[in-house]
Amino acid sequence: MQSLDRQLYWENVYRTKGEREWSWFQQSPQPSLGLIEKVTVGPSQPSIVDIGGGASSLVDELLCARMGFRAITVLDLSEAALDVSKARLGPAAVDVNWIVADVTTWQPPQAFDIWHDRAAFHFLVDEDDRKAYIERLAQGVTAGGHAIIATFAPDGPEKCSSLPVQRYDAVTLSRAAGSAFELVDQQTHRHVTPWDSVQSFQFSVLRRR
Numbered sequence: 001m002q003s004l005d006r007q008l009y010w011e012n013v014y015r016t017k018g019e020r021e022w023s024w025f026q027q028s029p030q031p032s033l034g035l036i037e038k039v040t041v042g043p044s045q046p047s048i049v050d051i052g053g054g055a056s057s058l059v060d061e062l063l064c065a066r067m068g069f070r071a072i073t074v075l076d077l078s079e080a081a082l083d084v085s086k087a088r089l090g091p092a093a094v095d096v097n098w099i100v101a102d103v104t105t106w107q108p109p110q111a112f113d114i115w116h117d118r119a120a121f122h123f124l125v126d127e128d129d130r131k132a133y134i135e136r137l138a139q140g141v142t143a144g145g146h147a148i149i150a151t152f153a154p155d156g157p158e159k160c161s162s163l164p165v166q167r168y169d170a171v172t173l174s175r176a177a178g179s180a181f182e183l184v185d186q187q188t189h190r191h192v193t194p195w196d197s198v199q200s201f202q203f204s205v206l207r208r209r
């Protein structure tokens with residue numbers, strides 16, 4: 001799928017459907033938050049970017065968490081998705097750096113201590129798109145920093161929001177990320193959609209060498 005088509009697709013999803021119609025909706029952003037807490041050490045005031053953050057409430061948790069983030073960035077193709085989060089946060093939204101962009105063409109302005117992605121990378125079924133993402137991942141994470149990437153697991157659905165996805169286990173995700181990263185943690189997760197179907201996710205935690 002071309003970048004513009006992708007953007008129109010997701011903009012339409014967020015403009016026409018409510019959160020209870022999004023299969024990926026979660027009331028509480030776990031296990032993401034737990035994994036972020038695990039890689040956040042001491043009073044280092046880390047920076048974090050949520051890639052394809054959509055309208056997730058992860059940003060709400062990061063703002064009030066005691067992890068002391070220096071900077072919180074949320075990037076998504078869809079402006080409508082980010083608007084949902086901004087409206088929910090109200091005045092606190094000014095403390096977040098919001099970016100409307102396609103991650104495959106975005107130039108990270110800096111390297112982040114933590115790169116989080118729940119269910120964006122798995123939409124990249126085209127080899128060139130995956131390569132572009134991985135290049136940005138390598139640029140976008142500090143040495144010793146972490147990437148937490150959640151995708152559908154091998155026994156998960158073949159599609160997400162009607163689009164085909166690439167499914168991964170921890171080993172294949174780590175292989176896709178390349179030699180600049182080492183796998184340091186992983187867990188599977190059974191996500192329950194708003195209509196009570198279960199989706200198998202793989203959460204992989206990679207450390208930038």
Ligand SMILES: C[S@@+](CC[C@H](N)C(=O)[O-])C[C@H]1O[C@@H](n2cnc3c(N)ncnc32)[C@H](O)[C@@H]1O
Pocket residue numbers: 006010024025026051052053054055056057075076077078081101102103104117118119120123160161
């Ligand atoms: C399944 S939703 C997950 C949203 C959010 N991460 C969550 O957990 O609630 C996928 C999100 O990725 C975004 N997305 C898809 N492809 C993208 C791309 N190439 N660049 C940036 N965002 C993308 C979509 O707009 C959508 O918000």
